[in-house]
Amino acid sequence: MAERKKPELLSPAGDMERLRMAVLYGADAVYLAGESFGMRSFAGNFSPEELPRAVCFAHEHGVRVHVTVNTMPRWEEAEALPAWLELLDDAGVDALITADLGTFTLAGKYAPHCDRHVSTQVSVANHAAARAWYELGARRVILARELSLEEIREIRARTPEALELEAFVHGAMCVSYSGRCLLSNYMTGRDSNRGACAQPCRYQYYLMEEKRPGEYFPVFEDGKGTYIMNSRDMCMIDHVDGLMDAGLSSLKIEGRAKSAYYAAIVTGAYRHAIDDVFAGRPIDPVWRDEVEKVSHRHYATGFYYGPPGQYCENARYIREWQVVALVTECDETGLATLTLRNRFAVGDTLEAVGPDVKPFAFRVEAVEDGEGQPVTEPKTPQMLLRMKLPRQVPAWSILRIARDLSAKS
Numbered sequence: 001m002a003e004r005k006k007p008e009l010l011s012p013a014g015d016m017e018r019l020r021m022a023v024l025y026g027a028d029a030v031y032l033a034g035e036s037f038g039m040r041s042f043a044g045n046f047s048p049e050e051l052p053r054a055v056c057f058a059h060e061h062g063v064r065v066h067v068t069v070n071t072m073p074r075w076e077e078a079e080a081l082p083a084w085l086e087l088l089d090d091a092g093v094d095a096l097i098t099a100d101l102g103t104f105t106l107a108g109k110y111a112p113h114c115d116r117h118v119s120t121q122v123s124v125a126n127h128a129a130a131r132a133w134y135e136l137g138a139r140r141v142i143l144a145r146e147l148s149l150e151e152i153r154e155i156r157a158r159t160p161e162a163l164e165l166e167a168f169v170h171g172a173m174c175v176s177y178s179g180r181c182l183l184s185n186y187m188t189g190r191d192s193n194r195g196a197c198a199q200p201c202r203y204q205y206y207l208m209e210e211k212r213p214g215e216y217f218p219v220f221e222d223g224k225g226t227y228i229m230n231s232r233d234m235c236m237i238d239h240v241d242g243l244m245d246a247g248l249s250s251l252k253i254e255g256r257a258k259s260a261y262y263a264a265i266v267t268g269a270y271r272h273a274i275d276d277v278f279a280g281r282p283i284d285p286v287w288r289d290e291v292e293k294v295s296h297r298h299y300a301t302g303f304y305y306g307p308p309g310q311y312c313e314n315a316r317y318i319r320e321w322q323v324v325a326l327v328t329e330c331d332e333t334g335l336a337t338l339t340l341r342n343r344f345a346v347g348d349t350l351e352a353v354g355p356d357v358k359p360f361a362f363r364v365e366a367v368e369d370g371e372g373q374p375v376t377e378p379k380t381p382q383m384l385l386r387m388k389l390p391r392q393v394p395a396w397s398i399l400r401i402a403r404d405l406s407a408k409s
Contacts, residue, residue, distance in 0.1 A: 171254025
């Protein structure tokens with residue numbers, strides 16, 4: 001049996017704030033996109049000027065940067081690819097995630113210092129496909145999300161050891177095979193395969209009979225509507241041991257379009273889970289609880305233990321915590337400078353969590369504004385505040401409050 005290796009933790013970075021959070025909360029690598037050729041055109045993304053700064057920040061913290069170039073470009077877009085690939089190579093990007101064979105080939109020519117990774121959009125689902133990409137020059141394949149752990153284990157056993165295998169372990173799941181979907185294009189004109197998915201699979205649908213226009217009939221699965229294309233979110237934090245045993249090189253968190261809070265909290269949770277499992281320790285339950293404190297749909301284990309089946313319950317997002325402030329600095333006495341994100345008040349109970357800091361609760365005793373004046377209920381976003389915390393925490397720690405914002409219908 002091959003020696004067990006510690007997998008890379010790969011986190012999403014939709015913009016510079018999310019990249020900073022992912023890096024500081026424990027990612028080994030981040031994946032992001034520029035303003036072209038990425039599959040999340042609404043994620044924020046990085047301009048040509050921002051990319052080198054993002055790479056520099058990540059590399060200063062020992063974190064690799066993977067850039068998505070995984071759309072299916074048309075001929076006129078392909079004309080622009082060489083210059084874009086050269087820019088990524090010059091910026092010091094570590095790896096390119098590609099789905100189109102032409103893009104993959106051009107990347108080898110115009111970005112020779114970047115590793116080439118094969119996107120999950122390619123639907124690599126067997127060892128023959130994985131080996132073929134390796135022989136073409138791929139350093140890594142990102143496996144189809146429809147694979148079980150046993151199938152991944154077999155692919156690992158039948159492919160060269162030098163070929164890295166990556167798989168998604170947390171986040172939203174697409175109802176279409178490896179994300180290949182025409183529904184968004186058909187309904188909204190936004191092409192999911194070109195980075196602009198409108199996520200119509202998450203709409204709430206009703207039936208309308210042809211001769212009764214305007215009358216909408218729910219398919220009663222929960223009394224509120226039907227969720228015929230419903231999908232739960234994936235969460236494999238309880239199964240990190242099995243993921244390691246299957247031989248995965250990289251565990252990937254979905255969510256480039258999600259918040260900086262999500263990037264921080266989920267990255268921190270999986271960082272500690274991976275470290276605990278690799279060291280032979282049970283996962284500290286506090287980190288398991290953290291993934292419940294971000295916006296998410298009901299969790300499941302995807303296809304890892306067999307087909308998940310149709311889920312017919314409510315598909316609304318669970319949002320039970322809200323960020324109220326971000327720590328910009330904090331001295332040894334716990335006196336912190338904050339930037340406000342959402343309202344809170346003196347007397348509220350908050351939680352603090354930070355890079356390598358377990359969450360702890362405290363009661364707000366007093367708050368001052370930037371001028372040193374007492375404030376009982378700060379409400380202006382981004383305003384500077386000062387507040388005494390029970391202990392020192394690092395910059396970019398998060399203060400949050402239990403506040404149920406889940407959709408009720």
